[in-house]
Amino acid sequence: MAAVADRTGSxxxxxxxxxxxxHAGLAVALLLxxxxxxxxxxxxxxxxxxxxxxxxxxxLPCTYSSCIGIKNLYFNWTKNGTTLCEGVxxxxxxxxxxxxxxxxxxxxxxxxxxxxxILLYNITFDDEGDYVCFAKxxxxxxxxxxxxxxxxxxxxxxxVDNTLTVIIVSVLGGVIGFVILxxxxxxLVVRFLCKTDEKNKECLVSSGNDNTExxxxxAKGEKQGTPKA
Ligand SMILES: *[C@@H]1O[C@H](CO)[C@@H](O)[C@H](O)[C@H]1NC(C)=O
Ligand SMILES: *[C@@H]1O[C@H](CO)[C@@H](O)[C@H](O)[C@H]1NC(C)=O
Ligand SMILES: *[C@@H]1O[C@H](CO)[C@@H](O)[C@H](O)[C@H]1NC(C)=O
Ligand SMILES: *[C@@H]1O[C@H](CO)[C@@H](O)[C@H](O)[C@H]1NC(C)=O
Ligand SMILES: *[C@@H]1O[C@H](CO)[C@@H](O)[C@H](O)[C@H]1NC(C)=O
Numbered sequence: 251m252a253a254v255a256d257r258t259g260s261x262x263x264x265x266x267x268x269x270x271x272x273h274a275g276l277a278v279a280l281l282l283x284x285x286x287x288x289x290x291x292x293x294x295x296x297x298x299x300x301x302x303x304x305x306x307x308x309x310l311p312c313t314y315s316s317c318i319g320i321k322n323l324y325f326n327w328t329k330n331g332t333t334l335c336e337g338v339x340x341x342x343x344x345x346x347x348x349x350x351x352x353x354x355x356x357x358x359x360x361x362x363x364x365x366x367x368i369l370l371y372n373i374t375f376d377d378e379g380d381y382v383c384f385a386k387x388x389x390x391x392x393x394x395x396x397x398x399x400x401x402x403x404x405x406x407x408x409x410v411d412n413t414l415t416v417i418i419v420s421v422l423g424g425v426i427g428f429v430i431l432x433x434x435x436x437x438l439v440v441r442f443l444c445k446t447d448e449k450n451k452e453c454l455v456s457s458g459n460d461n462t463e464x465x466x467x468x469a470k471g472e473k474q475g476t477p478k479a
Contacts, residue, residue, distance in 0.1 A: 290316040290323075290387045294399040301402045304374055309358065310399050311367045312383035318390070325366050325385040327355075334381075335368055370401075378403040 292314050302308045310327065314320075319342060326336035334355050337348035346366075348357040354373075359366040366385070370377060384396040 289318075289393065290314060290320070290385060290390060290395050292383055292385045292395040292397045294383055294397040298398060299400040299402065301404050302373060303406060304403050306373060307369060307371045308373055308401060309367055309369055310381050310383070310401070312359075312365075312397060312399070314364050314366060314385050314395075316387060316389075320387050321389050323385060323387050325383070327366075327368055328382045328384065329379055337366070373401070373403055375403050377401060 292312065295311050295313075300308060300310075312325075312327070314323070314325070316323075320339060321341055323339040323346075324336070325339070325346070327334045332351075334352040335348060335350045335357055337346040337357065339346035339361055342364075343361050345361050346359070348359075350357060352370075354371040356369040356371070357366075358369045366383065378401055381399045381401060382396050383399065384394065386392050386394050
């Protein structure tokens with residue numbers, strides 16, 4: 251009995267300890283959060299991976315934000331240590347002075363939307379990899395900020411899969427369309443036959459007979475069915 255009590259006691263204390271740890275963690279996170287408010291933030295968006303086909307042109311997105319404002323914000327795009335493009339934005343709303351060092355890169359950003367995205371033309375398989383969008387705001391004692399965008403270059407083989415899907419979908423659509431057409435035609439034919447029957451004044455009688463027969467046979471079937479079960 252004593253051992254059991256001890257065990258529950260230690261369980262409670264360990265739970266308390268993990269709760270304390272959680273609270274401490276929350277406090278630290280909160281402090282960090284408060285501390286970093288106003289600091290520059292750089293983001294390559296919610297989805298920072300892109301799969302694109304070789305030969306296509308891709309946008310490498312990046313935006314920054316800062317509550318304390320920017321002054322002579324320096325930014326660049328690098329890939330494996332090579333600078334593709336760099337620039338300095340004097341103050342908010344003023345377009346940056348940009349230097350581009352890559353023949354297939356174009357700066358597409360705008361200070362109006364804190365946008366420092368670049369466009370990469372005619373990608374090849376060598377373009378695959380991590381692109382780092384880097385920025386630092388001298389107002390923040392040159393603290394560095396960066397975000398990574400990953401580009402995956404896929405072969406045109408992947409498009410074959412797409413065409414296959416398209417073929418399957420269109421075949422399925424065709425089959426469904428045919429079934430619908432068939433049903434419509436069937437309904438029309440039945441109606442047409444019925445109308446010709448009506449003209450002969452046999453349709454009404456015969457269909458009435460058919461209905462009662464069906465109803466009777468159905469009722470019979472049910473009545474026959476219940477004793478069996
Ligand atoms: C993409 O790669 C495939 C295979 O390497 C090649 O045949 C094709 O020409 C390339 N397409 C473009 C647009 O470069
Ligand atoms: C990155 O650069 C290093 C040297 O600067 C080189 O050895 C390495 O192969 C490069 N990696 C890629 C994926 O290009
Ligand atoms: C991209 O490829 C197209 C067609 O091959 C070419 O006309 C264009 O100049 C290329 N763009 C760049 C920036 O290399
Ligand atoms: C940044 O600019 C590019 C090019 O004008 C645009 O396509 C992209 O949507 C912009 N991104 C954001 C987050 O505004
Ligand atoms: C920020 O990045 C630069 C390179 O652009 C580097 O020289 C500097 O040491 C970095 N500073 C910090 C605080 O990481």
